[in-house]
Amino acid sequence: MTTEIIKRDTVAQLVENYETAVDDITQAYSLLHAAKNRLNTSFGMGKRIHSFDVLPHGYHRGATLANDSLTQVMAQIKLDAWRVLMERLELRKLLSIARREELDNQLSDGKGLPDITLENVWGMFESAVSNVDRYMEEAVLVVYEFLRPPSSKYKTNTEFEVGKRVILKWYVEPNYSKSGFNVRYSYDPKITALDNVFLRLDGKGIVSTYHGPTHDAVKDAGRDGVCETDYFKLSCCMNGNLHLEFKRPDLVKRLNAIAGGARLRT
Structure with a gap:
């Protein structure tokens, strides 16, 4: 290459x-x-x-x-x-x-x-x-786990499989000027892994930018915190929560199947 x-x-x-x-x-x-x-x-x-x-x-x-x-x-x-x-x-x-x-x-x-x-x-x-394929297998399991935490007060977060929407607590914060948002530094790896997993599930390799499209979209969002990527509709909140809605239910279904979400209910 x-x-x-x-x-x-x-x-x-x-x-x-x-x-x-x-x-x-x-x-x-x-x-x-x-x-x-x-x-x-x-x-x-x-x-x-x-x-x-x-x-x-x-x-x-x-x-x-x-x-x-x-x-x-x-x-x-x-x-x-x-x-x-x-x-x-x-x-x-x-x-x-x-x-x-x-x-x-x-x-x-x-x-x-x-x-x-x-x-x-x-x-x-x-x-x-x-080893990228093995790393992606590891990433799928980790992403699956943080998208469906075993205990959550949020109704959108289900215990048995990833649903249509999730709320990721403390993933974002207002930027210095309060004119937009940033992904919290400690959650950068998870956000990049999230993008990589959905890109791989879609057969499109890995992120092309340093942090990935979700991180970039959050950073470029305005004061209302609303933004989206090819795979997610995103809403950043002042309380630090990131509301995420999946745009590709077929990929979510594949994620659940690969990571074992469907089997947990049986």
């Missing part, structure tokens, strides 16, 4: 720039340490009469040049680079909610992240692509 070739070339360039920057930073720190040692040896005459530093330091002015400074800097640069790479590859929209959470945890603390090489970065992307 042309898009894959472009993405691979883009990733290759990013990795090359990262590797060059790492070499430059390593050399720079080597020079800084050498300069510091030369000053301390020369002006201190081999004694710790005065200790020179080569970086600004003090309260809110940065840190001194310590022996492990390079290690700390490189760990942070590696983590920041992985975060950008995952954004550029738009990997999150391929993943199920659980897999997305795992990735976010890795990108939060850096634990388990491999070295940044073209093989590692592209391998992670290709692994996600090759």
Whole structure:
């Protein structure tokens, strides 16, 4: 695919720039340490009469040049680079909610992240692509569960299968200017998964934008909060609830069949 070739070339360039920057930073720190040692040896005459530093330091002015400074800097640069790479590859929209959470945890603390090489970065992307069907199976079950919570005070939310309408509590919030709405940050993964599931049920792949059409529709809705996508009629409420009506009952029927909603009643 042309898009894959472009993405691979883009990733290759990013990795090359990262590797060059790492070499430059390593050399720079080597020079800084050498300069510091030369000053301390020369002006201190081999004694710790005065200790020179080569970086600004003090309260809110940065840190001194310590022996492990390079290690700390490189760990942070590696983590920041992985975060950008995952954004550029738009990997999150391929993943199920659980897999997305795992990735976010890795990108939060850096634990388990491999070295940044073209093989590692592209391998992670290709692994996600090759497993997208399994991720979608996971997403179907999760979406089915949050569309029909086992206990709900809302009559539109049924326990046994997804009906014509649902109310999703706390999924939206008024924007800063009170002129419209946004999807709450913590519910972004579920909204993207919802779009992905219905697109897959309709044989149309995955979302084409970063967050997906439902998130985009909510953001573009006016003060009344009314909007829609190809699959849903949406109404955002000031109390944080998102009212959702399905436009494709055939896809809802497929969702219930795949996730087992019909069997729960027997």
